[in-house]
Amino acid sequence: xxxxxxxxxxxxxxxxxxxxxxxxxxxxxxTEGYGxxxxxxxxxxxxxxxxxxxxxxxxxxxxxxxxxxxxxxxGTEADNLAVKGIALAQIRRERTARTSSMPSSVPLPxxxxxxxxxxxxxxxxxxxxxxxxxxxxxxxxxxxxxxxxQAHIDLDTLxxxxxxxxxxxxxxxxxxxxGTIEPVSRAVRICHAAGxxxxxxxxxxxxxxxxxxxxxxxxxxxVSGHKFGAPKGLGALLARSRVxxxxxxxxxxxxxxxxxxxxNVAGAVALAVALHQACTGMAERNRSLVSSRDxxxxxxxxxxxxxxxxxxxxxxxxxHASFTFPNVNGExxxxxxxxxxxxxxxxxxxxxxxxxxPGTLLAMGMSETEAKxxxxxxxxxxxxxxxxxxxxxxxxxxxxxxxxx
Numbered sequence: 001x002x003x004x005x006x007x008x009x010x011x012x013x014x015x016x017x018x019x020x021x022x023x024x025x026x027x028x029x030x031t032e033g034y035g036x037x038x039x040x041x042x043x044x045x046x047x048x049x050x051x052x053x054x055x056x057x058x059x060x061x062x063x064x065x066x067x068x069x070x071x072x073x074x075g076t077e078a079d080n081l082a083v084k085g086i087a088l089a090q091i092r093r094e095r096t097a098r099t100s101s102m103p104s105s106v107p108l109p110x111x112x113x114x115x116x117x118x119x120x121x122x123x124x125x126x127x128x129x130x131x132x133x134x135x136x137x138x139x140x141x142x143x144x145x146x147x148x149x150q151a152h153i154d155l156d157t158l159x160x161x162x163x164x165x166x167x168x169x170x171x172x173x174x175x176x177x178x179g180t181i182e183p184v185s186r187a188v189r190i191c192h193a194a195g196x197x198x199x200x201x202x203x204x205x206x207x208x209x210x211x212x213x214x215x216x217x218x219x220x221x222x223v224s225g226h227k228f229g230a231p232k233g234l235g236a237l238l239a240r241s242r243v244x245x246x247x248x249x250x251x252x253x254x255x256x257x258x259x260x261x262x263x264n265v266a267g268a269v270a271l272a273v274a275l276h277q278a279c280t281g282m283a284e285r286n287r288s289l290v291s292s293r294d295x296x297x298x299x300x301x302x303x304x305x306x307x308x309x310x311x312x313x314x315x316x317x318x319x320h321a322s323f324t325f326p327n328v329n330g331e332x333x334x335x336x337x338x339x340x341x342x343x344x345x346x347x348x349x350x351x352x353x354x355x356x357x358p359g360t361l362l363a364m365g366m367s368e369t370e371a372k373x374x375x376x377x378x379x380x381x382x383x384x385x386x387x388x389x390x391x392x393x394x395x396x397x398x399x400x401x402x403x404x405x
Contacts, residue, residue: 008387009343009379010391013176013320016380018229022229037051037265053269057273063211064238068240069237069238071264073234074224074226075227078223079199079222080126082239083131084134085245085247086243086246087117114167115140116161117169118166118169119142122363143166153182155186162194169199172200173201175204178311180312181312185216188216199218200216202222206227209317219239219240219242223238225274228275228380230270234268245258289380291382292379292382296391300321300392303395306325307324317378319381324373324374327405330374331346340398342391342395
């Protein structure tokens with residue numbers, strides 16, 4: 001097989017390029033305005049003003065207030081801070097109540113929520129493993145809320161479990177593996193009616209579809225910059241003041257006391273600029289992305305008989321198409337496509353040489369064999385018709401080479 005003339009990158013859901021405009025916005029705060037924003041001298045004040053401006057811009061594009069924004073190293077840290085921080089804050093409140101006003105033999109008042117964390121069955125590992133950590137070290141019960149065959153969370157089960165009491169419920173806004181957009185607004189209302197706060201993982205949503213934190217009425221929301229054109233290692237947690245959070249990092253008390261460490265001013269600027277660019281013209285761009293996505297789905301299904309689209313066919317991310325393929329292992333198909341210049345993502349994770357079926361697809365009711373055949377195609381700019389035809393032809397050639405059709 002000859003080497004392809006150029007690579008066609010279709011893994012934007014994993015990470016995407018940083019536009020030159022974002023890099024240019026960062027440079028002054030790496031080379032000139034490099035002062036520590038906590039310093040009181042002129043250089044420090046310059047950095048602090050840039051940080052404040054970035055925070056305000058970032059918040060505005062997510063329907064938040066500047067005071068809601070806690071800059072982090074990415075979505076994983078934001079998820080950890082929300083899940084662990086809210087649970088540990090509850091433990092602190094309970095301990096304070098015991099030691100300051102109540103004999104040790106007297107039980108806590110009934111208004112303290114049960115030590116339970118509700119998570120959808122398709123949450124990102126940053127959520128699922130944070131919840132498991134709380135189970136392992138603090139005996140929290142982790143309750144998995146099932147999803148249907150398109151990865152929609154079961155709201156009836158969520159309502160029943162929330163009514164039993166919980167420290168926190170975690171619901172992603174859009175699924176990273178199959179692209180389904182979840183009924184988050186309804187989930188938040190259900191949980192709040194039961195007195196349960198809600199954390200939303202919006203890592204795949206922010207910068208891709210509209211996100212309005214205050215209108216959603218979530219308590220916390222996680223964002224990752226490299227999904228919408230900022231450098232890797234940048235993100236944020238949006239948090240309402242009504243929810244108590246215990247910090248995970250000890251130190252100088254930056255970021256409202258919730259994320260100690262000297263702030264990355266250049267990174268905050270990049271995060272704000274990238275998000276603003278992603279949100280500008282989003283509606284028009286998304287119409288083109290949906291058109292490309294649907295054309296790609298049609299071309300792929302026609303090229304490989306027996307292919308199944310995974311996730312919600314309509315209410316899904318605009319530049320996201322995910323499939324299972326007949327008679328083939330997804331990892332093998334990915335490698336063959338890569339050799340043909342088509343870069344996609346496999347739904348399965350490889351750990352120490354062992355290919356595992358993706359948990360999201362298993363939770364949707366697929367067999368392990370079917371789940372292991374999954375591939376994801378994701379993009380942030382509309383595809384040309386020639387690109388779509390190239391993808392379809394490469395898939396057919398790869399399936400033939402792998403004796404799958």
